[in-house]
Amino acid sequence: MEARNFITAREMVSDDGWLLTTMNGEPRYEKPPLPTWLAAIGGMLFSFKNLIALRVPSAIITLILVLFSYRFGVYFLKDKKQAFINSLILATSFYMVFAGRNGTWDIFAHGFMIIAIYYIFQFFATDEKIWRNALLAGTFIGLSFMSKGPVSHFALFLPFLIAYSIVYKYSNFKRKWLPLVGLIVVTAIISVWWPYYISVMDGETARAIADKETTAWQNRNVRPFYYYWSFFTQSGAWTVVAFVGLLYPYLKTRVENLKAYKFSLFWTLASVILLSVIPEKKSRYLLPVLIPLAYTTSFYLMYVFRSFKEKMNKYERIPVYLNFGLIGLVGVAFPIVGYIFLKDTLTGFYTSFALTSIVLVLVGFFILKYVYQRKIQLAFYAIILFFMSAITFGFPLANSFLENPKYNSLQEISQKAEAEQIPVYMFNIQSPELVWDYGGKVPLLHSHALETPKEDTFKALVMIDAKKSLEKAFPNHKITYVETFDLNPVDDSKGGYKDRLRTDMYLVEKN
Template sequence: MDISKNISNSFVIFIIVIVCLIFTVNINLVDITIMEARNFVTAREMLLENNWLMPTFNGEPRYQKPPLPTWISAISTLIAGTKTLYFLRIPGFLCLALIGITTYYFSLELLKNKIYSIVNSFIAITSFYTIAIIIEAPWDIFSHSFMYLAIYFIYKNLNNQKYYFKEILLIILFIACSFLSKGPVSVYALLIPFLISYFISYPISIGKKLARILPIIIAGILIGSSWYIMLLFQDSENLISTTRKETLNWANYNIRPFYYYWSFFIQSGVWAIIGLISLSYPYYKHKIKSYKEYKFTFLWTVIGVILLSLIPEKKPRYLMPVLIPFALNIGFIYRYLISEYNKNKSAKIFLFVHYLLICSIGLSFIIVKLYIFNLSINFIDIILSILSPLILLKLINIKFLTIKKINIISLLIIILSISNSPTLILKTNKDYKSVKNLNSDELEFYTNYLISPEIIWDFGKKITRLNDLELRKITQNRKKFGMLTKDPITTKDTLINKLNYTIELISKHDLNSTSKKSRLITYYHLFTPN
């Protein structure tokens, strides 16, 4: 009996969304990151200043990133407020769900099989950096999820003889949304590799298809560029300055060798072993039934890595878009290994190592908490400690579960482990002290250095940065005010000590919950006129 016939697409979408929301169960245990803080502070200032088109960060123009993710964060703030990070992070996880849903429908186009498509979608949403990017760099997940959806409709358009006006509009819309999320990044890292790999894998009527699809893509890019065009007229000086700085970073900042990304498969996390095997294209190309589709996803992955490697500036998170076609590629080999489990010794060994890794992860939570960190266990820990030994029993050849059931159990372990991983974060800094209690309407606060975004977020409102001249002007008002400084003010600070103010060091504030980062430490001084 083919159970896939009884599975509706809407049910699959529901399950993918629910799984992505399960990932958020303990997400409040994760401290805000510097990139999140920049996004959320900008969103907060959008609401306070009612300035949606020319975003600011701590009162200064913030044009490094387009505004769509910040608009979405601002809407989340309007709905849920800013007392918890949870609701501000939910849009990112919904974008993760969008990647899972798109993978499902894309796989249906490639494979015409619902079960295979569901497996591919779960590989995509459980790959390590696809999830980590939501917290580390919120803009990326928006940009890549929108572009991926656009690529799905481009793929359908290229394979259809007829023009579908609705699909054309959706391609334009989602390319524009991607461009409004992080500029041309997804065009370069996801769309261009897709087009190259598609036309290599399906070299039929290339000129005709390009003539049909390129104007649609260009239309999406032009609409997505509308924000930049608006800024050219409204604030060209700051836009040009920001663009010049960002462009210089690509060539001069965080420079890494060409081969830096060659270990990209590790970013898929628990799928890394099968991911590495899936790159053995010459060996598996005649073993996979859907040979052309396997070739297509393999080329899409490899070309993406090559194009990213050409850019001098390299960071691990820049690899995230490669994990999207890589999930499709892994799916081919994963299904092949499962089908060959009882026939092929190498397939059994590869899956044995894969399942052993998953089993170890599942069991590690309760072991680490009880015997290393001395933490209390939760309900998820107990479930994981029950499910993980089931895989272990299969591995030692006790045949009470089929390989298909083991796959379902392994996916459950992966999902629960992702949800449970924040509970292993130890808040070890006894000196932790927030700055949010300093915020009041009675006292103005300033800073004299480039203060950390996390501190600005925690404070709850803008902290104006003053240069020497601005500080002199402020003190002419002879009003009491607060100052957050990088270091305690000493007698060596001759300018500050000549202001005819009594300067009192009130408190040290350390926002580090674990490791010590100097940028998360600030000193509160009270300036009182003599």
């Protein structure tokens, strides 16, 4: 997804195609262009070879998402401390970290939507600043649509409306009908103008892409209804406490704000149920669920902070010991376990490994110490420090896994083609990572609607084991293998190796 986004951003700038977006020269209307515009601006300011610049917009909107989850928490939880705990849980949840460091569309859609929810909650709940809340809510709902269509509307906003209707209900709307109409109008204008422009300028292609996307939602990556039932595991290290936070019969007499707890719980469950209805399912689609889940989890942790030392019995303490203690043990054991797994790949990474080991052992020790002393609130903050340390010092160690002796980039192909005066084509659509690495557009040869190149001699990039298809498409040509390009960061003996990141180059000469 990131490669698709960045390719489109690069072509926006190189072809001045900011509205009729393309990927490798072909129409790319599957996603609205707002996140791609932001990536394009980063590329213009710094360089399209600077991945940090292209990813910064995602990091910024993730930070904004976390900050507004805090502001919204302060508003409906009526407790700044709990809102802060919630924002820390959200910021350190697995898929939130993953989405925040990748230049994809999802985080923008949900980031803008949580801002919209912050304002629309106020619009529903109070008679103050009605027009401000309505217009700002409409604006950010529209910006969410411009980031990834109606995805966040369905997975985050609609569950919010369902939960609000159950817990708080809609009332006192006499003064709000006109502002509500304004909200809808603003949302519609911001959401519809780009799809309308595409339908006018390239309607036939837009309809074909829409039909393909609709079919994909029904037939691609189809999973059973219960596929998402382990959704709480996507919070990563908070899995155990997140699960306990969902146990309404247990917590209903233990939370201080039952109404707010019911709202966050119903919001979470409604989001999971609605996502489960869609046939196409992927784990990363659970990203919006993490937002209300963090609120729900914070209720349990607030109860733990109040009661762990004296009021909770030994059985109630088990989930906390399990969740917090396991993280502490990981920190303390990191030097030994890490060395066992990394000893063959640590050359050049010993300094990073030593720093990571020292920091994680210290933090892990204090986590275990605070758990033993039943100072759970301090243990919680130590876990946050554990995450910060792991990301700061530990992430560079991931490079020790990246070793592929056959790694071969496509970045020099265009220069060689210009020097040799032999053009290069891509036979059939291949993975976007290959196109991104190439550094520009690669002319496509479609086997289903083949247009023979005007040149008698050319080179073709072909997916692995697809030589026969090339020979069938060019029966009157001599086809000679040239070399293989491999973008896999690991060799083919590792589990993460992907054939789609390889492509063979053949010299094609007319007989």
